[in-house]
Structures are given as C-alpha cells and as structure tokens.
Amino acid sequence: MRVGIRSDASNQIGTGHVMRCLVLAEQLRTQGVEVIFFCYHFPGNLISYIKGKGFPVHVLSHSTMIGNLRSNWRKDAEETIEFLRQYPCFDYIVVDHYDLDYRWEAAVKPFADQLMVIDDLANRRHYCDSLLDQNLLPNKEKRYQQLIQQDTVLLLGPRYLLLREEFKMTKLHERKRSTIARILVSFGGSDPTNETYKALRAITQLQDQHWQVDVVTGTSNQQIKELRHLVELHENIQLYEQNNHMSELMAEADLAIGAGGTTTWERCFMQLPAITLEVADNQFEILNHLHAKGFIYHLGKNSEVKTVDIKEALCRLSDTPSLLQRMADRLAHFRENVDHRSVSRFMLKEGTND
Structure with a gap:
C-alpha cells in the first residue's frame, strides 16, 4: 500500500x-x-x-x-x-x-x-x-x-x-492537580507572534510564586535568542528546543499556557488544564467551546491578551484550587473517548x- x-x-x-x-x-x-x-x-x-x-x-x-x-x-x-x-x-x-x-x-x-x-x-x-x-x-x-x-x-x-504514540504510552501521574507547582509553556514550533515571551513575562513578574517552568519551542522560532536570554536570568525556567518528549512534560505539569491547534488535544488527552490564547482565526470556535465545557481557561485573541491578563489568570487558578481540579476532572472524560x-x-x- x-x-x-x-x-x-x-x-x-x-x-x-x-x-x-x-x-x-x-x-x-x-x-x-x-x-x-x-x-x-x-x-x-x-x-x-x-x-x-x-x-x-x-x-x-x-x-x-x-x-x-x-x-x-x-x-x-x-x-x-x-x-x-x-x-x-x-x-x-x-x-x-x-x-x-x-x-x-x-x-x-x-x-x-x-x-x-x-x-x-x-x-x-x-x-x-x-x-x-x-x-x-x-x-x-x-x-x-x-x-x-x-x-x-x-x-x-x-x-x-x-x-502521537508517546502520549498513549506516557503514564499519567496519580495525583491531584489542585495546586500549581510546575507550568508548561508552549505555543508551537514557530510562535510567530512571540506569545511564549509574553507568558514568561507574566510568570516572572509573579515573584512571590516558586513555580518550575518548562518552555518548549521549535528551531523555527524567530525569537529564540530573546527567549534564551530571558531563561538564563531565571534558574526555575528550563528551555527545550524541538523537544521530542512533550508527553512527559505534560504529565509532569500542573498547568499549561499555550495556543490552539494540535497541541490542544494533546493537553486534553493528558488531562492537563491550560490557559489558552487563540493565535489564528480558526481557533476561536474550538477554544471558546472548550472553555464553555470547563476544559480550559481561555483568555481570547492573542493580540488582545496582555501580560497582565495572563498574570491575573495565573493568580486566579493558583488561589482557586477547586477550579483547577474541576478542569482536570472534566478532561478525564475526554480521554476516555x-x-x-x-x-x-x-x-x-x-x-x-x-
């Protein structure tokens, strides 16, 4: 064939x-x-x-x-x-x-x-x-x-x-996601509008939090030097370029920050709650529907979402453990289907x- x-x-x-x-x-x-x-x-x-x-x-x-x-x-x-x-x-x-x-x-x-x-x-x-x-x-x-x-x-x-097969093979951790200890930031391989940097700025401005942060991007990202420089200033942030073990990072994370597209469904399958920004017109309907179902915390169109909006979302999810856990519980039903x-x-x- x-x-x-x-x-x-x-x-x-x-x-x-x-x-x-x-x-x-x-x-x-x-x-x-x-x-x-x-x-x-x-x-x-x-x-x-x-x-x-x-x-x-x-x-x-x-x-x-x-x-x-x-x-x-x-x-x-x-x-x-x-x-x-x-x-x-x-x-x-x-x-x-x-x-x-x-x-x-x-x-x-x-x-x-x-x-x-x-x-x-x-x-x-x-x-x-x-x-x-x-x-x-x-x-x-x-x-x-x-x-x-x-x-x-x-x-x-x-x-x-x-x-990808790696997601099917990666074992989910037997733990509650009611608190945030580790965050995964990923906006795809190229991230042409530099949403990764925006998300990292929000995280690093919350100096009273002590989160471990994993950042995944691709070799085609035009802002890679800018990201490397920011990561070097923070010991709690790890940068992965063209990472081949995304499922493991999702399994370790308590929360993700990212866009729509294919990675949306990978996060859902791994029962990983996410703060999302739509970076393309075709993501509007999908992300808003998932937000309405309680699967994700959607902030809207990337051009209208500022660093302060991401900070506020992080604070709300950190201060409301039941909201984070409810998102993870609803995602369990998605995985089953x-x-x-x-x-x-x-x-x-x-x-x-x-």
Missing part, C-alpha cells in the same frame, strides 16, 4: 499540519505502508525533520510564496501529478492544507484510489472520498454538509484524534477494499 501526503510547514503557517500528518504516517508505516510527503521549501519548513523520521519528501518547486498557493493551485496540482505518474498506483492521497480546495482535489483524485482531506475550518468546498476533522465542536455533524459530496465519509471528533488509531485503521480497510 502506498500513501502520498500533501502538507506544508513554515514560519507563517506553523508546524501543526505536518506534525499531525507525521502521526498518521508513522501509524501507517507500522502496518507496512509506504508513505511519501509532498512539501514546499518555505522558510521554517520541516522537510529535514520529515526525512529524519525516515519518510521521503518530494520538494515542490513552482513557487516560494505561501500566498500564491490559493491562486496557483493548478500548478501545484500539475507538479504533484507529475510525480504521482512515476508510480503505478497510490492507494491514498491525503491533503492537509488550508490553501487547497475542491479544484486541487478534483485534479489529483484520479491518480489515487482514495483521497482524504484533513480540515478543521469548514470554510471551502471539498471533492474527496473521506474527510477528517478531529476537533470537538457542538455542530460538527452539520459543518460540512454543504461542502462535500453526498457519499463522502466523515470522520469527526476526538475519537479520530491523530495522537479517544481512539488514537481510528484513522489509520479506516484507511487500511478502505485501501484494501476489505
């Missing part, structure tokens, strides 16, 4: 799309599936990282501007198809990209038995055999009704969470026509 994955990472769009596709790729590889990635060489790409994981990458070359993809979808499709023709058959093409829609999908679909879209925006039409949206939303069954074909199979909700291999099992069944 052979699967092609079309996705990108960059300083501008972040690393989340590629990272969740890598989860799927690694699950498929354990079942003997050959997986090939198709990516652009954007600034902040993860091409070397993907190759380091043992997957071949076909580097697309027609454009170096991210904003051109939506208007140049045809060239993107043509170059992808040119490569696909070199192989007798692709059982699946998976596309995880906000700038590609039904036009690209319709052009590429004839060159594979099945085409799957990974999406969470529900803001454009799709032409695919199956669509995956792993997010927890109150109206998830209706969001795509007018955007897909009648026979498109929908894989919706956290049951289909693309969760996750089946982290559902997507790969579905693909293997469809791909073999079993």
Whole structure:
C-alpha cells in the first residue's frame, strides 16, 4: 500500500499540519505502508525533520510564496501529478492544507484510489472520498454538509484524534492537580507572534510564586535568542528546543499556557488544564467551546491578551484550587473517548477494499 501526503510547514503557517500528518504516517508505516510527503521549501519548513523520521519528501518547486498557493493551485496540482505518474498506483492521497480546495482535489483524485482531506475550518468546498476533522465542536455533524459530496465519509471528533504514540504510552501521574507547582509553556514550533515571551513575562513578574517552568519551542522560532536570554536570568525556567518528549512534560505539569491547534488535544488527552490564547482565526470556535465545557481557561485573541491578563489568570487558578481540579476532572472524560488509531485503521480497510 502506498500513501502520498500533501502538507506544508513554515514560519507563517506553523508546524501543526505536518506534525499531525507525521502521526498518521508513522501509524501507517507500522502496518507496512509506504508513505511519501509532498512539501514546499518555505522558510521554517520541516522537510529535514520529515526525512529524519525516515519518510521521503518530494520538494515542490513552482513557487516560494505561501500566498500564491490559493491562486496557483493548478500548478501545484500539475507538479504533484507529475510525480504521482512515476508510480503505478497510490492507494491514498491525503491533503492537509488550508490553501487547497475542491479544484486541487478534483485534479489529483484520479491518480489515487482514495483521497482524504484533513480540515478543521469548514470554510471551502471539498471533492474527496473521506474527510477528517478531529476537533470537538457542538455542530460538527452539520459543518460540512454543504461542502462535500453526498457519499463522502466523515470522520469527526476526538475519537479520530491523530495522537502521537508517546502520549498513549506516557503514564499519567496519580495525583491531584489542585495546586500549581510546575507550568508548561508552549505555543508551537514557530510562535510567530512571540506569545511564549509574553507568558514568561507574566510568570516572572509573579515573584512571590516558586513555580518550575518548562518552555518548549521549535528551531523555527524567530525569537529564540530573546527567549534564551530571558531563561538564563531565571534558574526555575528550563528551555527545550524541538523537544521530542512533550508527553512527559505534560504529565509532569500542573498547568499549561499555550495556543490552539494540535497541541490542544494533546493537553486534553493528558488531562492537563491550560490557559489558552487563540493565535489564528480558526481557533476561536474550538477554544471558546472548550472553555464553555470547563476544559480550559481561555483568555481570547492573542493580540488582545496582555501580560497582565495572563498574570491575573495565573493568580486566579493558583488561589482557586477547586477550579483547577474541576478542569482536570472534566478532561478525564475526554480521554476516555479517544481512539488514537481510528484513522489509520479506516484507511487500511478502505485501501484494501476489505
């Protein structure tokens, strides 16, 4: 079985799309599936990282501007198809990209038995055999009704969470999270708006607290030198660059500070309460819904959240142990409903026509 994955990472769009596709790729590889990635060489790409994981990458070359993809979808499709023709058959093409829609999908679909879209925006039409949206939303069954074909199979909700194996294997600590001793700060691999620094400023200004702080960011973070300097001034803060043991840090933490995206569901699975800021428009609905359910403490859009707002949230959670514990208890129910291999099992069944 052979699967092609079309996705990108960059300083501008972040690393989340590629990272969740890598989860799927690694699950498929354990079942003997050959997986090939198709990516652009954007600034902040993860091409070397993907190759380091043992997957071949076909580097697309027609454009170096991210904003051109939506208007140049045809060239993107043509170059992808040119490569696909070199192989007798692709059982699946998976596309995880906000700038590609039904036009690209319709052009590429004839060159594979099945085409799957990974999406969470529900803001454009799709032409695919199956669509995956792993997010927890109150109206998830209706969001795509007018955007897909009648026979498109929908894989919706956290049951289909693309969760790295390390999270499934990491044991949760048997302890109450009613007090804060350790905080995890992470805003993704690139953090283009420098929310990490904002959160650290809030923590360090609360000098009467003695928290241990773990900070995780990626090598594509443009403010890494600034972060290193701040961390050097505080013995209680540890900085991890491109950390591969996030699940262990989440298991150790009592509270996280971060954004939306893929890491939201990792935190939820690890029953880790979080203070969140939305750093992209597509995070608004999800984070507000999770806040309403009592899963997280959401502060709002990053541009409107100041250091003092994070400080106030930290003080409230520190001074109200019952609130922190209630968040952790509600997250336990989320974990029970996750089946982290559902997507790969579905693909293997469809791909073999079993």
